[in-house]
Amino acid sequence: MGYRIALNFEDGATRFIDCNAGEKVLDAAFRQKINLPMDCSDGVCGTCKCRCEQGSYELGDEYIEEALTEDEAEEGMVLTCQMQVSSDCVIAVPVPSSACKVKPAIHGGEVASVEMVSDSTIILTLRVDDPAALGFLPGQYVNLMVPDTGQHRSYSFSSKPGAAEASFLIRNIPGGLMSSWLSEKAQPGARMSFVGPQGSFFLRNVDRPTILLAGGTGLAPILSMLEVLADQGTEQPLHLIYGVTKDGDMVEMERIDALAARLPTLTSAVCVADPESGHPLKGYVTEHLSDDHLNAGDCDIYLCGPPPMVEAVRTFLRDKGVEPKHFHYEKFAPSESSVKAAA
Template sequence: MHYTIALNFEDGVTRFIDCKPNETVLDAAFRNRINLPMDCSDGVCGTCKCRCEGGEYEMGDDYIEDALSEDEAARGQVLTCQMVPASDCVVAVPVPSTLCKTGIARFEARLAAVTPHQDAALEVSFETLSGATPPSFLPGQYVNIGVPGSGQTRAYSFSSAPGAARFGFLIKRVPGGLMSGYLDRAQAGESLEFTGPLGSFYLREVTRPLLMLAGGTGLAPFLSMLEVLAERGCEQPIRLIYGVTRDQDLVLVDRLEAVASRLPGFSFQTCVADPDSAHPRTGYVTGHMTADMLNDGDVDVYLCGPPPMVDAVRRHFDQQGVVPRNFHYEKFTPTQVITVDETAPA
């Protein structure tokens, strides 16, 4: 049986390769014209050491302790020259994609629909070109979308699950914004160019409670993650706090309600920063994080929002003396996306 391996490089570029039965990841990558780091390919030097962040695999015993210690193996470190997948896997490669003689994938798709949500956001969907393969990405990742006629791109996270021929985004409506202006006059069927997927902000294997924190259109990657979790099932509790500035910025709440009906253990709450709001919960997300959500630090936190929100949450954790087991966050501005992973010592 063939498996799909997502190689996520240090610079955030992700490439997907197929791996044949009993084939090592190193050999599969080379067959797909991606030169992963290696020297010996015999499990002796440790040069090909990476980290498996999801999936099942076999390592065998044809490598030496100096190349991969028991402690490293227990933490998910692998030697790609020895790793034989037993399922689809995600492998973090600790070097830039350029050093492996690969780069960002590119594809085209047609605009299918634009649904405005007042002056807050645009829900945008695209369809793959006839005969084209749907874009591959990890739930939570983003792509750069070319704005026709401008020579510029804008970065947006997928709001849909991977593998669908029709995929979507939740885009903040920015007065005078390049992409907002284009979408206001765009016609269905127009072709746009995409580069990606990109970013290290994506759903890892769920082994402990999850706390998701979304700010505004930072809800998009969580919609993708939650669709995947609802499809797969999840035994861990999942909490989401969705914070916005104004009442009208609360969009796609119906999507969250639909996921809650399909995914036992998932719950969410919304809050509005505007103190004059009639919403039952006002203030920022930090004011609605309870002790049980933080679980004494034994929690994986995912956060996507503007830089001030990210900074506020980090300060809150410091003030509470809480160090999440894993803290994955992505902060975005109209022209920049920054993704960071912080892992507590084992």
């Protein structure tokens, strides 16, 4: 029996490896040409220390206290030279991928469809060449090449891992490089390539009430997360607040309703910032984030949106004196550079 291990490096690159039952993670990585940090490989030096963010494993007792203390082990730190997994896992590796001789993973696909779903949003769907080889964690992004330009833009998957088609919500920027190609040149069957996955903004275990906040096309990674949760099921309360600027910016509403039908614990709200909107909920996401949702801080929050929105939520939580158990966020600049930053 084998397991899938996601290695998430310090620079945000993620690579997946297969690990056999009873095989040490360090050995499995080396077998697949990923040189994780190591020196002794005997549980003595501590050089291979990483953090397991998700999954089940055993470390045995063949390592010394100086290499991994009891407190560190309780906090999820592991020695990959001793670690044997008993489930799929996500491991944070505290060095850049380049230090482990990991080459960028390049994937390709054909344009299946380009939908102008609103004045501000384009949905791009690609038929992936090899869905099994395209591993990513729900919430992550890739650098998508703009054909015939040598340039790329960064977009989060709105589809779930393993799907035959990968989808992206793309901000329609007038004169933008990707926007112009999609609206003027893209045709079904056109080839596109992308590099990744990337990013530390991804779904962790859902162990407590969880709030999902999305602004504009920041809805994409949240949809990917919800697709996975709908497949897995959860008993924890989930609450989505999706904020847009204008009424016409709302997209994927039928998909949200379909996800809610599959996730009985999911509630959702959509708010529009435009004060002239006819939508029932107006204002910003913070105006619709209640004390009940925050659960006195015993909650996890996932937030993806433009920088002003991210900072507004952080300020809102600070002013209320609420510190969530976990707060994961990703900011994006809807500009030509498509800069992303996660925490």
